[in-house]
Amino acid sequence: MAALDLFGRRWTLRIIWELGNEPLGFRLLQRRCDGMSSSVLQQRLTELQEARLAEVLRDGNYTLTPLGHDARESLGPVIEWSRRWAAELADAPSTAAEGAGDG
Amino acid sequence: MAALDLFGRRWTLRIIWELGNEPLGFRLLQRRCDGMSSSVLQQRLTELQEARLAEVLRDGNYTLTPLGHDARESLGPVIEWSRRWAAELADAPSTAAEGAGDG
DNA sequence: CAGCAGTGCTTCGGAATTCGAAGCACTCAT
DNA sequence: ATGAGTGCTTCGAATTCCGAAGCACTGCTG
Numbered sequence: 001m002a003a004l005d006l007f008g009r010r011w012t013l014r015i016i017w018e019l020g021n022e023p024l025g026f027r028l029l030q031r032r033c034d035g036m037s038s039s040v041l042q043q044r045l046t047e048l049q050e051a052r053l054a055e056v057l058r059d060g061n062y063t064l065t066p067l068g069h070d071a072r073e074s075l076g077p078v079i080e081w082s083r084r085w086a087a088e089l090a091d092a093p094s095t096a097a098e099g100a101g102d103g
Numbered sequence: 104m105a106a107l108d109l110f111g112r113r114w115t116l117r118i119i120w121e122l123g124n125e126p127l128g129f130r131l132l133q134r135r136c137d138g139m140s141s142s143v144l145q146q147r148l149t150e151l152q153e154a155r156l157a158e159v160l161r162d163g164n165y166t167l168t169p170l171g172h173d174a175r176e177s178l179g180p181v182i183e184w185s186r187r188w189a190a191e192l193a194d195a196p197s198t199a200a201e202g203a204g205d206g
Numbered sequence: 207c208a209g210c211a212g213t214g215c216t217t218c219g220g221a222a223t224t225c226g227a228a229g230c231a232c233t234c235a236t
Numbered sequence: 237a238t239g240a241g242t243g244c245t246t247c248g249a250a251t252t253c254c255g256a257a258g259c260a261c262t263g264c265t266g
Contacts, residue, residue, distance in 0.1 A: 088155060
């Protein structure tokens, strides 16, 4: 449950996802995350490091630890699901409440 | 990315997980989620229904839609990962212990 | 050395979200 | 009528998030 709590913080999932693609510097990572607040990014980065999911490279860039990459991969199915979800919403914008499609 | 944003709200992941186990009533679901705030639970339940992930049964209980169950299943790997993560943290509690020689 | 730009990180006031307790209308069993 | 439980709502306060500004440091240019 602690994991759901950790991931249930704004931007955490997104940061892990972005960092999983490639090591990123602070400011660049910030841009990748829709220009999220730097104060919160710093906060998340610290939490991620304490959780052993992220670490700082010699060159200063942020990256995922092996455990972090593991977490990122576990997010794969969630991303795949999100595509089906987006398709569902596009297919049935907001008319599910009325009438039974079956009959 | 919208999915990561939706899930990046406090309790959302937890609610989906708990609801995936079995249909639950409002108050019972609240207890399952560590007694989270009722106002926020109501908020999340509404969001989840709008996102077509949850719905209300004839008997009044809340449950996951097929799409919701799909999402719940996509969370499986994340849950499995969290176990490895917990094991890692238990194996290497903190960096502080390494340098702390005195005491 | 001086100027410009970019980086990681911090501070701070205001806005948004979450919390937590209380309460309302309703149902079921006594 | 009474006691207990349910879904849901309201509201003040605590916490988190936002967003802009700034600091110390580095690389490039002249």
